[in-house]
Amino acid sequence: LSPFSSQRGYGFVCLLRRILTLTVFLGLNLIFLGIYLICVCCCKKEEETETKRPNSCCITWTAVVAGLICCAAVGIGFYGNSETNDGVYQLIYALDNANHTLSGIDSLVSDTTTKMKIALEQHLARLNEIFATRGDYVQTLKFLQQMADNIVLQLSGLPVWGDMTVDLSQVASEVSYVEYYRWLSYLLLFILNLVICLIACLGLAKHSKCLLIMILCCGLFTLILSWASFAVDVSAAVGTSDFCVAPDKFIINMTKSDLSAEIVQYYLYCTQSPTNPFQQALTIYQRSLTTMQIQIQGLMQFAVPLFPTAEKDLLGIQQLLNYSETSLHQLTAMLDCRGLHKDYLDALIGICYDGVEGLLYLILFSLLAAVSFTTVICATPRAWQHLASRDREYDDIDEEDPFNPQARRIASHNPNRGQIRSFCSYSSSIGSQTSLQPPAQTISNAPVSEYMNQAVLFGGNPRYENVPLIGRGSPPPTYSPSMRSTYLSVNDDHRRQYGTEIQA
Structure with missing residues (x-):
């Protein structure tokens, strides 16, 4: 993620980087295998009897080393996959918490504005009819209306987080979906590597040419998968590292069309920026609310004895002001930078520490798996030659020799053959x-x-x-x-x- 690039441009660059990485490393590996196989076919020597046992031992130890490397790679891959999964889900939880906070702010602002515009106006309209004969009380009601309009004006000046919550919710959903299938794909890849290593050991132990052919095909397929996973992991690690180098610039760049730079910096640099951009609006809100409560208490004290029917509407306005005061305290706590800043730090820790660490382990897994299966592929032609030379040895022995084990096997399978x-x-x-x-x-x-x-x-x-x-x-x-x-x-x-x- 480059902080100076758009999402579409970054996606194209990321895809190009993956394809280039896969092409380069897979091409080099296939070139090496091609050269090795050509050398094996062209420079094949006639093995003497004394050298057959060492070659067999060499093939066996090569397979053992390749199996151990594959098992170590799978172990490292399991750890890296778990670390990456933990980091990604920490990012998802942080996005969900931030989304909950922002949606709560919008909900409080919307409810308070609705009550000030609709419920308060209804109470004031009935009180105007009751206090029609008293001009001073009517003037007090007009002052209450001005204070309510002032509160609505201050609330309308707060940023609307609706678009941000939709974006965060969509990002969290997409990341969770991709992460599930990524984790499952790597788990299946680990199991496939272990199964192929088991087949390789079984093929070399049973001296089966069919299993050797299967090992060669599966080894090439898994080698391609290993380099593909290596390209994906490298691309993801490089992109995530680019984001982690300057995450603040990326966030400012992405939100400059929806939020002012002052608000974004307030949440990004919470401990370094003591100035709250919402402080003035919240202060005016609180003062207007306090003034309205004082005016309502005066009307309750002096107007109710003269106009008993006004008590019900005055109590309704008082309850509305109490609700608005509670909403003010909640809104102040939610707009404070510490909550969203903590979610921001949790997301950075999840993606830049656990996530990148897990990706590095997955890169190491891909490299070790590629080395392991390259070794298996290189050992397969030698094992094939060893089996062919052993078959030639059996062919040189007379099948009619009564002390030849192969002749006994042939006789047991051919009962019609002449008996000794x-x-x-x-x-x-x-x-x-x-x-x-x-x-x-x-x-x-x-x-x-x-x-x-x-x-x-x-x-x-x-x-x-x-x-x-x-x-x-x-x-x-x-x-x-x-x-x-x-x-x-x-x-x-x-x-x-x-x-x-x-x-x-």
Whole structure:
């Protein structure tokens, strides 16, 4: 808010400032991300086995740091949002109190003027008929009418606050409406940031490419929102700071068409300006009222014994003067500068201290959120490369290897695929020693040709030979005690048969 600019001009400048700030910072951030992604794609190296674990740890720690920054940013944002909300509502309460004071002044002036013009004139008209034969009493009634006109004249010289109350009420309503949706929007933005950080951690923990793609899209969207909130907060903070540098000049500029500079300065500089611009009008009001009360008391004392019918109208005028005296005291208190000056200071404290402080914290939140999601976006391609290299490692392993965990998963998902035949499967499926008749086996150090021929007998695949695994340096299968006894007995039979054939 510049004190030398109109509202429409300031609105255009504020909007232009927001757009410029958003364009500059978002453009720089996107340029940085573009350069980083180009470098990642063009300068991609073949990662060695020794360097894969450090890269994975680096990605994990990067995600952890980004999550911590995001959580810290959300905490700061919650505090800043609360401070801004407190400052704005303090401004709204001050505007409502000032509006109540000004509307009360207008109400008192209007009621007193109405009673002096209408009710008093009716009483005086009836008394003129009663005192028609007494010229001195009629002259007193004319003097009362002059005093009443003098009071009305002084009240009409007071400023009319009707336009000011309408403006203050409209400003308070608009500020309250905007503040509610501003507070709610930032609350939803905080929740969105936390949800995206949770999705990022979940995606990196689950090694899910779908979640990584979602992280990248949501990160870019939240990055744009962060810079947009940064532009709005910076624009609001700069505008509010401009207003807080010279608020008195702004108020004088805005009210110069409705109020005199003397009245505005009286309320703005209450302790420094002892001269009350309403003092003369209030003094004349009080003197005229005191004179009227003295005249009415004289008529009550001397005219009522002669004209008893005049007592009712004289009592009505006395009640009217008592009401006017009460209104005078209330009007003096409301026109005093201390009440409106306190509301003015409360509004300044709310908007220039709590409000600006909250905006600064929101600016810090926007910056930290932008840094956090920039880090997440930068870590996403590295995580994608890590997942791709891990998939290539699994692709290099033979799927038919019985000790490959991936092959076991594939076999469990493809039950129609050819099963691996082993000695354990023979023993478990047949279930008895007498029905088991496997072919002759060779020892583990047999020649290669004989070894391959024996392997072909058991399914035609040399990888699935049915020979003991103990002598080959491979981990043995898990047996039950009955399977182990079956294995040993069959192995002894094979050895005896093999020795008999050699002797023959």
